[in-house]
Amino acid sequence: MDDTTDPTERTAAGPTTAHHGPVTLINSFDVPEGRDDAFVELWTGTSRYFRQQVGYRSLRLHRALSPTARYRYVNVARWASAEEFATAHQSDEFFDLVGQPAWKEFPSNPSLYEVIVEHDA
């Protein structure tokens, strides 16, 4: 998928067959130079909704250390299941949040993943 500003495409596509177990959203954002504060404020307000949803587990918002990075911000969020992730993205409150005009400045590219290799030092 290409980067999008369409509210109806701000949800990562789910699995095409039944999927059990935890899932990870990786959502990458384009943020113009000098617009970091505006982005973080908007993102934080939107993320407050997700933090209250059933199945939400954790999030990490990453900011690029180099200006040459393809995406300046990447959110990595874990959910208990693809089903609960999908449910959280179907409410009126969700569409109100991602439909805010301010979001048009920050295209994103959300995708849903499963962890297939996990290793800690």
Next chain:
Amino acid sequence: MDDTTDPTERTAAGPTTAHHGPVTLINSFDVPEGRDDAFVELWTGTSRYFRQQVGYRSLRLHRALSPTARYRYVNVARWASAEEFATAHQSDEFFDLVGQPAWKEFPSNPSLYEVIVEHDA
């Protein structure tokens, strides 16, 4: 940065000013349909090197749940510092690994990040 198959560009650009504290590599891979096993085998062999390096903390290899995802695989790896991350990417062994012809099939887009928001349910 665009996706690359150039071994000299298989390292995420570091911070442009001094940076202290942990960093996260987010490395996204293009993998053609039907080539999952070949990719995972190659990636696993390469990741064995990183697991032994000073400053390496953890990795999670993610596989997309939907065929429409922009990137089929994403590695999220934590390092203790940008300096130790850079050192691990300057050895002859590193260049031998990423110079393997098999890697030409799998362009990637590595970028280095810092976590600026962290939340757990």
